[in-house]
Each structure stands twice: as C-alpha cells, then as structure tokens.
Amino acid sequence: MSADGIDEPASRELIDYCAGLPGVVVGTSVLLRDRHGGLVVVEPNYKPGLDLPGGMAEPGEAPHQAAGREVREELGLDVPVGRLLAVCTTSAEVYGRVILDFLFDGPTLTDEQVTELAPADAELTAVYVLTPDEALPRIPPRTRRRVSVALEAHASGACLYVVDGREYRPPKQRVWHEDQAVPDGVPVLRAAGWLFDPDGRVLLVGDPDGGYALPGGGAEPQDVDALATLAREVAEEANAVLGRVTHVGYLADPDGGNVRSRSAARIAALGPLAPDPATGWSWSRVLVPPRRAVELLGGGYDTKLPQALAAQRIAHERLGIPILDDDSRVDIPAEGVVYDPE
Incomplete structure (x- = not known):
C-alpha cells in the first residue's frame, strides 16, 4: 500500500x-x-x-x-x-x-x-x-x-x-474434569446431557445426514445456569422431559476456558417428534448403551469413552440407573414415549 x-x-x-x-x-x-x-x-x-x-x-x-x-x-x-x-x-x-x-x-x-x-x-x-x-x-x-x-x-x-x-474444528485437546464442579465465576458456554432411559440406554439425536450428537447446545441469555441451558436444549432438540439430574463433570480448554458441562439425567418422557425451533428440522432420536453411543458420536473414541463411563457410573450410583453393556438399540417412534415414574 x-x-x-x-x-x-x-x-x-x-x-x-x-x-x-x-x-x-x-x-x-x-x-x-x-x-x-x-x-x-x-x-x-x-x-x-x-x-x-x-x-x-x-x-x-x-x-x-x-x-x-x-x-x-x-x-x-x-x-x-x-x-x-x-x-x-x-x-x-x-x-x-x-x-x-x-x-x-x-x-x-x-x-x-x-x-x-x-x-x-x-x-x-x-x-x-x-x-x-x-x-x-x-x-x-x-x-x-x-x-x-x-x-x-x-x-x-x-x-x-x-x-x-x-x-471443521481445529484439533484441540480439551481436558475432562470428572465429577468436579465448574469453578466459581467461570461461564459455561455449552451444556449437554447423558440422558438415560430406565434400562440404562442413553439418548442421541440424529441430524438429517446421519450424524449423532448428545442432546444439548449453547447457552442463551435467558438461561440462569447450565441446567437451564440443558433443559431448554433437550426440550427443543428431542422434546425430552427430564427427571432427576446430576452433575457428571466438565470439559475445558487447557487454559481453563471454553467450559462445557456434562450432566446425567433420567428421561421422564419423550414427546412427539417436533421441529427444532433453531433449525426447523426434526432430529431423529435413538437410545443405545453408553459404549455404543461413543462409537456413534465419533470425533475421538478415546476422549469420549471416559466421559461416557463416568456418566454411566454416576447415573447408577445417584439415579439408580442400571448398568447396561450390550449392543441394543431402540429407535424412538414419532409419537414419543412416556416412562413410569421413578
């Protein structure tokens, strides 16, 4: 110039x-x-x-x-x-x-x-x-x-x-903090949940291209905390109603920032399939054991497996969820399902 x-x-x-x-x-x-x-x-x-x-x-x-x-x-x-x-x-x-x-x-x-x-x-x-x-x-x-x-x-x-x-996401080794509370004053940017049915399977939502994700998403201004973010996101994506919820841990960048919380919860009900208000499409819903969920989620089996096993252990100890370790799969019908009260 x-x-x-x-x-x-x-x-x-x-x-x-x-x-x-x-x-x-x-x-x-x-x-x-x-x-x-x-x-x-x-x-x-x-x-x-x-x-x-x-x-x-x-x-x-x-x-x-x-x-x-x-x-x-x-x-x-x-x-x-x-x-x-x-x-x-x-x-x-x-x-x-x-x-x-x-x-x-x-x-x-x-x-x-x-x-x-x-x-x-x-x-x-x-x-x-x-x-x-x-x-x-x-x-x-x-x-x-x-x-x-x-x-x-x-x-x-x-x-x-x-x-x-x-x-595309640049390679980044996030640190998994199992069963540790998010430090005071550190904002949680995203929240997702390992959501269990009564038999011990976890809920995944599927996109139109066949990819899977844990229910959850980014925090919005009206969310008072990470649990509010989780409840809103699972309702929008999966029309899920949660029962008891417990903290599992959090992911953070090596510098401690970009915190993503992980919770475990009982699923009380999955309502009729409905479009996500954010995208306008309807996510498919599937229930699979935690180990199989890790395989379907992709993006690093070795990094997600400790998180899945921690969620399974904590859900068993605190929520009474049985430990399931098979290859079963349940596709949720469009009309949804309601589970018996705890």
Whole structure:
C-alpha cells in the first residue's frame, strides 16, 4: 500500500504467478425464507432432487456477486445478498477439482414475493417453499449437508467452515474434569446431557445426514445456569422431559476456558417428534448403551469413552440407573414415549 493509503497495482510477475496456480471451482447458494420459516428451494431439470437457489461463479466474479446473479437468473428476484453463513469444501477426490461452496444468508421474502415465485431459468422445473422437514428428504445427500449447515449457521449466528460435509474444528485437546464442579465465576458456554432411559440406554439425536450428537447446545441469555441451558436444549432438540439430574463433570480448554458441562439425567418422557425451533428440522432420536453411543458420536473414541463411563457410573450410583453393556438399540417412534415414574 502506498503512503497515501491507495493500493498499488499488482506487479506483472505476481499476476502471472497467480494465473498459473491450481484453480478451484466456486459455487454459491442463498438461503431465502418466507416469514413463516419456509425454505425456498428449486428443482433443477439437469440433476435429481431439490437445491437452494445458486450456481457456479463466472470468471472474474466474486462469490457474493455470483450469488446475487444466480438468484436473479433463477427466480427473477433482485435481493440483497446477506452475510456469509458457511464455506463448504468438497475435496478433489469427489469431482476431480476442489469445490468451494459459499453459502449466503438472504432476506425474508414478503408474501407478495412468495406468491410470485416461479422459475425464471430454463434449467429449473419448479420452485417450492417448504419447511425444512419437507425439503431435506428431497435434497440429495451431498447437497443436503450444505443446506443443513446453512440452517445451523443461520440459527446460531455463526459462520462455519465445512470439509466434505462436516464442520471443521481445529484439533484441540480439551481436558475432562470428572465429577468436579465448574469453578466459581467461570461461564459455561455449552451444556449437554447423558440422558438415560430406565434400562440404562442413553439418548442421541440424529441430524438429517446421519450424524449423532448428545442432546444439548449453547447457552442463551435467558438461561440462569447450565441446567437451564440443558433443559431448554433437550426440550427443543428431542422434546425430552427430564427427571432427576446430576452433575457428571466438565470439559475445558487447557487454559481453563471454553467450559462445557456434562450432566446425567433420567428421561421422564419423550414427546412427539417436533421441529427444532433453531433449525426447523426434526432430529431423529435413538437410545443405545453408553459404549455404543461413543462409537456413534465419533470425533475421538478415546476422549469420549471416559466421559461416557463416568456418566454411566454416576447415573447408577445417584439415579439408580442400571448398568447396561450390550449392543441394543431402540429407535424412538414419532409419537414419543412416556416412562413410569421413578
């Protein structure tokens, strides 16, 4: 940059060097919704299933410019392109070239805009406004992972980086503090639970792409403590009602920050399957023994196993949950289940 703050032109040598570097394919998508939370999806005639409005960037076009152009071409809408929700990388092993998909937020469409939605491009067969639960099963798996990420990022306010369908997280060795209280004054950023049925199985929630997670999530301003965060999150994700709850421990970064609490609880009831208000889709629900839960959760068996065994031991000692160590699995029906009182 020159002394007066104006960027100097790139040298011819740098331009030639950049021109010879390996290229990537840049794709763009825009998350458009109606005022009821419905998702705008298009049906291309050149590939199966549904997709978000969007397409490939043209030479010399920035991703946000490509996103706006694609919405204009496909839907005839000239709308502002909002914040970046996610960058999804597909490795070269899949298509022969690295593909970077930039997912942008879009505005909430007016009722008039929704009424007038129709294909403006010969490559589209139809345009729909569907709930996430209606749309996701009709979207091919690889594309569905991008749409799931966009919905998560929209709900959380985050910007995500995803590699081959899974959020990338820098390797970090969190320290497990078994059966220890969170130090006074240290905020709990996330809370999750090992939630047990009367037979000793624990509840996992499944996303639309077949991944599993412990019920739980991030703290919100209205949560008075970690247990309030846990109760709210398990109700939103799994429509679960908890009985007795006990503290199991917490995870923290090596410096003691970024604390995540873990609790064990009896499940009193699992209500009818309902969309998560954050994302709009309905998580599936499955009950499995703790060791099998660790296998399904992924992301480091050796690090999660001590946590699972601690939850099983503490739930047995304090909540009277039997210790189950088999390979059984129970899929919760959509109508839910109510357990006998303790």
